[in-house]
Amino acid sequence: MKLYDCLRAPNPRRVRWFMAEKGIDDVEVVTLSIMSGEHKSPEYRAKVGISHMPALELDDGTVITESVAICRYLESVYPEPNLFGRDPKETAIIEMWLRRVEMMVANPLMQGVRHSHPGMAALEAQVPEVATYNLDGAKRSLKILDRRLAESPFIAADRVTIADVVAAASLDFGRMIKWRPDPELAHVTRWFDGMLARPAAQAGMAA
Ligand SMILES: N[C@@H](CCC(=O)N[C@@H](CS)C(=O)NCC(=O)O)C(=O)O
Numbered sequence: 001m002k003l004y005d006c007l008r009a010p011n012p013r014r015v016r017w018f019m020a021e022k023g024i025d026d027v028e029v030v031t032l033s034i035m036s037g038e039h040k041s042p043e044y045r046a047k048v049g050i051s052h053m054p055a056l057e058l059d060d061g062t063v064i065t066e067s068v069a070i071c072r073y074l075e076s077v078y079p080e081p082n083l084f085g086r087d088p089k090e091t092a093i094i095e096m097w098l099r100r101v102e103m104m105v106a107n108p109l110m111q112g113v114r115h116s117h118p119g120m121a122a123l124e125a126q127v128p129e130v131a132t133y134n135l136d137g138a139k140r141s142l143k144i145l146d147r148r149l150a151e152s153p154f155i156a157a158d159r160v161t162i163a164d165v166v167a168a169a170s171l172d173f174g175r176m177i178k179w180r181p182d183p184e185l186a187h188v189t190r191w192f193d194g195m196l197a198r199p200a201a202q203a204g205m206a207a
Contacts, residue, residue: 020200069164104141106170149187168195
């Protein structure tokens with residue numbers, strides 16, 4: 001298998017982090033640069049079908065995009081440690097939090113960065129109001145996460161799951177614009193510091 005990866009982008013980081021949590025080290029990683037437009041080459045587009053990263057190419061040539069779909073596939077192939085749920089109830093709760101995190105925190109934060117970081121102007125027709133609207137939305141949603149984390153060590157279960165990986169990789173992308181969760185959100189802060197201290201958080205980050 002081959003993972004098409006980009007070092008600073010948050011969606012590829014989810015997959016690297018997820019693989020590191022599972023100790024997966026037999027996937028070849030091909031690093032491309034979004035800023036240099038390598039994901040827009042005719043070869044990449046022909047292979048992947050969309051100019052997005054990450055993408056996972058299987059040995060039979062099948063290509064999977066969408067970071068969570070890639071993680072779900074890897075979970076089936078490498079089931080332990082489990083990050084998507086062990087039984088119907090736990091799987092549904094993890095999916096519920098994953099959807100909440102994706103829509104209420106990850107997407108708004110990514111839009112906030114894309115519409116405000118000067119370096120992203122090459123990728124996005126930036127609208128400052130879009131950045132403000134999305135960053136305000138992410139900030140409000142983090143209060144929901146703070147209440148949840150007051151009663152649970154991790155977002156969806158008593159162990160790290162895909163919901164934590166998606167949330168933490170997305171929140172850490174805020175560093176690009178010096179954005180951090182409000183330190184008054186004590187439970188989010190405790191959880192986020194803990195997530196960033198995990199060895200898997202460093203996957204691909206030193207390069
Ligand atoms: N929903 C997709 C999003 C993929 C995506 O948008 N990736 C960004 C990098 S984080 C990308 O490839 N951007 C290319 C561009 O903006 O031209 C996923 O979860 O993988």
